[in-house]
Amino acid sequence: MGYRAETLFRLFKAAAPTLLGVLGVLVLAAPIRLFEGVAPTPILPLVIVFFWSVYGPDYLPPLSVFMIGLLQDLLTGGPLGLWPAVYLVTQYIVMSQRAYFLGREQKVVWLGFALASAGAGLILWLVMSLMSGVLLPVRHLLLQFAATVLIYPLFGIAFGELHRRVLVEA
């Protein structure tokens, strides 16, 4: 591998989680209506923020998380600053508990993700309810976060392979 290609590859490795986050936002903004819209689209960026906050905070610095959230706000038309706040608070909480998660079984990490999602959902609901002046119905929110928690193991394995084999080792 030439010097130039190597530099490019290093750059790609460094930026991969951020790019994945951007891709996750685009998927979230695409008209994916699984089973006629019955199944909500999982919030992939939350999985990405959680995963790299645990296993490689250096790969997903707060500025990347901020930009991912901001892009999501701009694309979904919500109030600016909402998703950056949700993702960054998630990152803050996860990074403060990092020592506990490292080296644990995936089941435990999954449970941790479920708890982190619950926290993120609560923030989302509180802020949106405050902004609209009424207590918003939580049914769709619960479904969407349930879907996100359900798909975590799948993406956790995929991201784990990517992180271990490509980002760290290669």
Place this chain on the structure above:
Amino acid sequence: MDYLGQDRREGLGRRAHSRFTLVLLILVSVLLLLSSLYSAQASVFKKAREGVMDAASPVLSLIAGPVAYVNGVMGSVGDYFNVMEQNKALREENAELRQWMNEALELRETVATYEALQNYAAPPEAQPISAFVIGEANDAFARSMIVNAGRANNVEVGQAVVNDAGLVGRIVEAGGNASRVLLLTDIQSRIPVYIEGADVEGILVGNTRSNPVISFTASADDVEAEPDQRVLTSGAGGALPRGLPVGTVKGETRGGITVDLYANYARTRMVRVINYAFPAIDHVTADGATAETDETSEAAQEDGRQTPAEG
């Protein structure tokens, strides 16, 4: 996962461990949130939204293609299982629609006769702009879609968006080649409507549930609406044309009357943006009857923000 968790100082942020940046950015987000609460329509935010929407629209179009294909395949797999029932239901519906067609044809003739008799000046025709849905806010509390038509196609903020079944929403942001449609179910959606046959007007208020609610002014008399009565746009405020089909009355709740929307958002792939210009008052050509209607619509335009209650 043995390797996971071993710290390698590589990546975008070498010193990401310092909590300082993280806390600072959380503060920035909260400040942004507060400022967008007080100035949601600020030109900086508006420009940013439109710019990002424009930039993302080619990518979203690219994703929307395969997504629609997969959805179509999955949809048809589901259809195989209930093809018989669907066939039966469609045949019944077809018979019913044929009756309506005959009635409509008769009515068309009658109306044409009256128009010829009365020197009737037709209101300006709305110019529909066709567009595909390329994006959607898959968010628990935001209900909007992105369509691939923008200012270049004469799409403007405030225009009504319909599909083959009925009203979908209205344009809230218009970029160069993409626009955002606020759906009727969004918490911010307010559409002036009336219930056919009940002689009352109200505002259709979204609440993130699938059935928005018509709310009436406190001064309005008790509204009696029966299930399956049609709900149409009233045209109050002058932003939307009058008479666009919205849905049917579903039932009553504490806050008002719930509505079953005609538009099925999960199946909405193609929409038409209605480029509607509110008829201007024209004293020269208008005879007595049209001048009167123009005055009433002008009054409606003035208090468009409030609930116009009639009867």
